[in-house]
Amino acid sequence: MRVSSGYRVFRIVAIALLLFIMLMPLAWMVLSSFKTNVQIYDTASVFRFTPTMENYQKVFQQANFGKFMWNSFFVAALSTGISLVLGVPAAYSMSRFVMKRQAVVVLMARVIPGVSLLVPWYYLFSNLRMVGGYGVLILSHMFVSLPLILYIMMGFFDGMPTELEEAAQVDGLTPIGAMWHITLPMSTPGIATASILSFIFSWNNFMFALVLSGADTKTLPVAIFDFIGYASIDWGGLMAAASVVTLPIMVIALFFQKYVVSGLTAGAVKG
């Protein structure tokens, strides 16, 4: 279709503006993390400054972020892994046997406000002496991961033809065998999508860890508050901490960009 040159100019300007608005704040955060607090307060030294690693030293040595990074990774990996083991077969069953009502129950978990679960969980798990441990964090993050994995995998299985499975059964495989040897290997893109999204959501989760984690099991989003004091804010340290929290997950997301986008837009087309 013909495009007028006026529109073309408008489009370039609009895209440039979009790029600026999306990227400037992130760039500012990273830039500030290499500045001393004096340089942050001086608006004249936006780009002209000697980068310092002082903030990152604070983050990793004094604030012990290495440990918290491991906590975030460990909880995200395990909650994603266990949710896959539970969620993929369930999604398969709910897709193939059209269990709409059962699926709604699991998907309700996405709708309910987290706080309303936290009070009873806190009560239950503190009686079981589990609060502050990894177990309760993994369980609570699974509550986010499982519905997500179920939602994505159900859409994936719905769109997958059943002929190959049927052919495998005619050739002598049991229904479970056909699922294991035929359907599952064909589902790798769907499983990749579900896993990466589940990992991102768990890594970014804040409220559950805020209540249920202990001093040693804190995840990164909770640990970042160590840089906010009552009197003043250590801006350099805070920006370094924020960068340490969010840059790893952004790099992972960029690496698996195709899967992240297909997961986030799952259900958009079929409606």
Next chain:
Amino acid sequence: MSAPIDNPASGQAVAVDQPSRPQPRQSTFSRWANRHRKWLFAAPAMVFTAAMLIFPLVWTIYLSLTNAQGSVRAPKSFIGFDNYIDVLTDTERFWPAVGRTLVFTVGVLIAQMVLGMCIALLLRRSFRGQGIVRVAILLPLVATPVAVGMMWRLIFDPNIGPANYLLSFVGLGPFSWLAGERTALPTTMLIDVWQWTPMVALILLAGLTSLSDEVDEAAAIDGASTWQRFWFVTLPLVWPSVLVALLLRGIDALKTFDILYATKGRGGGSFHEVETLNVYAYGLSFDYNEYGVASTVLILFFALIIAAMLALTSRTKER
């Protein structure tokens, strides 16, 4: 279309009737597992969710009818609907929180839908460098919300932040942003719009990409203007995607917590200026240990979410 492989009612494989089929050698367990695989596969996920969901729900309803406070083990007594009366007549914290929740949700939804549609239309046709733009709109989406809140705290700082500095060039400001009693809520809404508009854009882009150009071109040949083509051709066709985006974003916007807590801290700031229902319920539960009242607020909050969802999905069915 997903046709079930076999008859779910009997659990019998259809292929069994065919004489040419070699009989698989099966143990009793394998035969049992295959016959009951529907529930065998679905049950663990359902049991986990039910255990983590139903107990808390029942417990929350129970707590909302008691005067539970202090330690979770402290004795509590049944007080009927007193909490509900107290909360529903509370014009100091509860109703303002309801108002803020609705203002926040409706405001960010409108902004995200309009801007998301603009971005999706902008990126619809491929162009050189589109890879960079797609990366740029993906980054906010996957960034950790708490870190995003901290980042904007610096950018919106009235004295040292770049936001006022940049706006001073076009003669605007200075604004107090998060520090102002009246500007704090709109500022948090801006942050939410920055982070989640890309999600709407990606969903709408997926919807737009699946449309064929033919209808649009036919309308153009018939003399429809660009605006008419968008309003009468593209928008109705992409409407299912709009509803998906609206539903997903709506649920999350009502429950927004991370950026509010990261930017304003406990209680939504010293004047409760960004205290939404979720922040209020969190504060009641874990800052004041008022479990009974908190549970009441949560039940009412949950009812609001369900009502909003039903309103949206019933509109979907009408179409």
